[in-house]
Amino acid sequence: MKFHVLLVAFWCLAVARPGFALAAGEGDASGEPAQILQAAESDFPAREMDLPQDWSAGGNESEAPGKDETQPVMASEPVSSEDSDQTPDLDPRAYHDLVREDDADFNDAEDFTNGELAMIKVADPIEPFNRAMFWVNDKLYFYLFKPIARSYRVVPEPARQSVSNFFSNLGTPVRFINSVLQLKFQDAGTELGRLVVNSTVGIGGLFDPAEKWFDLERKQEDFGQTLGHYGVGSGFYIVWPILGPSNARDTVGMAADFFMDPLLYFKMKPLERGGLRGLDKTTDLSLDKDSYEGLKRQSLDPYLDMRNFYHQFREGRIEQ
């Protein structure tokens, strides 16, 4: 678990998805007028807000039965949670945050609703299909892939890391060719150097001395990024069964990368190749720290979050 989970305290989402080390910058302002806020702030009835009054009684854990009566009736929505009949406990300090806004000497007319606010817009014309596939993948994840990965965790982590390194080393052609296609010759050189070092000193790719000793970091490139680099738009969002989130551009990219996979050129039955791919994915899943579970638990709509993440993640990669 990385430390900035804590420092960034609340912003666990991005952290929880190390693969999604997002790199999308924020766009430009969308120019909303700033006066509304100022007007609104001054006439906030902060002391009449409909929060539970029972701040002092034991904080979050308090479940005094009488408390429900002082709380607003908000429970008419369908809920699946067991204690669905009560409004969630709100931290009293949330209330103080609001009150603080009424500081008499605080006269900050700044409007935080505008300025460098980028909205992620993803074309999703086949949303019903995508949502269905998202549902299928979700079930596959929890009832098939995750249990397999969990039992695989009996293998010590360093060993699994080596398996992961091995497959990553096999992915060098994809990254090398796409670096060249994007005329990133330095990156291509890095990838070549990594291949040489890790295949020899790193015993056939099981270890990663290239990064540890020579500071040669892996460059994430694939054909979808190459297309994006030359200005091809992402097209529409699509969720593939098993393969997961993608879009029109990256689907073409995946197909192209398929032919850069060295395993394809070994004498191997398709089933064997598939098995190795499965091992690769299972290894990565076993090394992952339950990031999908994390996303799901806190997300208001996991489908939308995943869609936005995927988009930002890919755009960020392309920009690099």
Add this chain to the structure above:
Amino acid sequence: MKSRICLILVLVSIFCGVGMAGAALPGPTEQLRGTIDRIIETLRDRSLPRDEMLSRVSVLVRSKFDFWAMSQRTLAVNWNRATPEQRQRFVALFSQLLEDTYRERIGSYTYQNEYVKYISEKVEGTRGEVHTIVVANNEIPVTYRVRLKGQEWLVYDVVVEEVSLISNYRSTYNEIVRREGMDGLLKRMEQRIRELQAANKKGSAQ
């Protein structure tokens, strides 16, 4: 007489100096560093029971984060369209949702000598950025966007590896508002908080 004037001059200059030193606010990095150091200290302290540790961290975080500004940035256009009651409800729910999320994550965490490098800061009027690098297994660039409110620099956004985390929330939340309205969003948030709290209670009971 002369010596008295001298004395007055000296005193005045001392007072001026003191006054000016008092007027010079500690910069955002300095302010943030204080809080972050205390958070690290709390995390390090293994003698603290988990609940105590969590609530101390929570107090520290809440003292430095401007949930009001964060809510505005998250809702963007829809903030302006919302009624005052909806806005207040949103700020309360949003900060609670963030807190419960973090409670859930922090539970399994143990401190492993991670630390923070403070790289640089940028201040423009009442806004600023503090650039840091969190050194764990690898180095993660984390930028805090801060605003000056009264005497305090408060965080209103955190940028991890070039991505503003508020912008993630923004995209999803506004999509939900577009489909289900502001009240629909608030209901979803309440539901999510309930589930997180139920899970956390189970976790701390174990």
